[in-house]
Ligand SMILES: NC(=O)c1ccc[n+]([C@@H]2O[C@H](COP(=O)([O-])OP(=O)(O)OC[C@H]3O[C@@H](n4cnc5c(N)ncnc54)[C@H](O)[C@@H]3O)[C@@H](O)[C@H]2O)c1
């Protein structure tokens with residue numbers, strides 16, 4: 001079972017100095033609850049998130065009602081902000097932690113039906129909620145977001161929002177509006193955010209992303225004409241956007257996150273689809289050069 005405290009996952013140090021999410025057995029969690037004088041029924045709030053390769057059911061539980069420091073001491077770990085966790089987790093568990101947090105958040109904010117205003121009850125697995133008065137079933141939702149790496153054939157566009165960690169740049173992204181296709185949303189976002197006209201689009205891959213409230217990221221590559229590359233950056237959305245050379249991007253991919261002064265350019269963590277798009281682009285550029 002993965003534990004969260006107010007939606008922050010519990011991480012533990014490994015012997016190799018890396019981090020992994022703490023995975024506790026059901027009886028481990030039961031004894032934490034007993035030791036802290038908590039009601040054992042809290043366990044019923046756990047949500048099914050998957051099945052391990054050893055065919056073990058995997059659950060997550062938010063223990064936000066317990067004292068954070070007391071739980072951390074009992075299980076020898078720390079509850080870490082999810083964005084920060086993504087820079088610390090190296091293993092394949094990051095998507096599972098993201099899924100767990102997204103489902104827990106959904107339950108915490110879906111206690112009442114938006115149609116009737118009446119309380120909802122969850123099913124046993126935690127995959128849906130039912131309105132107590134109308135029987136209407138609601139399911140967790142994701143917002144479609146297009147994310148695109150724009151290239152002019154030799155360089156790519158990366159942008160940063162003011163809220164990003166210092167020095168970090170990413171691929172351009174934006175929410176799809178109601179009624180838009182993926183391609184329409186992509187062309188609109190690129191035009192709005194950096195003033196470029198997209199000539200062609202190719203789909204890469206997708207991922208669930210827990211921020212800001214569960215996004216379904218649709219990752220694409222796009223090309224623009226090398227004759228029309230002037231950027232007009234929408235400063236209300238982006239603090240900066242620039243063209244970067246293959247060499248600059250390849251060097252940034254080697255940068256490891258660390259404390260202290262950030263390097264001039266660093267990129268989103270490996271689990272982020274932006275990282276995958278950027279890596280794919282460098283591979284493509286190396287094969288054509
Ligand atoms: N996984 C990755 O690699 C990666 C990289 C970059 C961005 N992202 C995610 O993509 C998301 C969207 O990117 P963006 O912030 O540039 O989007 P954006 O360019 O559409 O701008 C965000 C604004 O869009 C509006 N908006 C429209 N529909 C919305 C909705 N359904 N939910 C929230 N806001 C909505 C809000 O006013 C919001 O401030 C971000 O929240 C970020 O978490 C993921």
Ligand SMILES: [Mg+2]
Nearest residue numbers: 172173174237
């Ligand atoms: Mg955007």
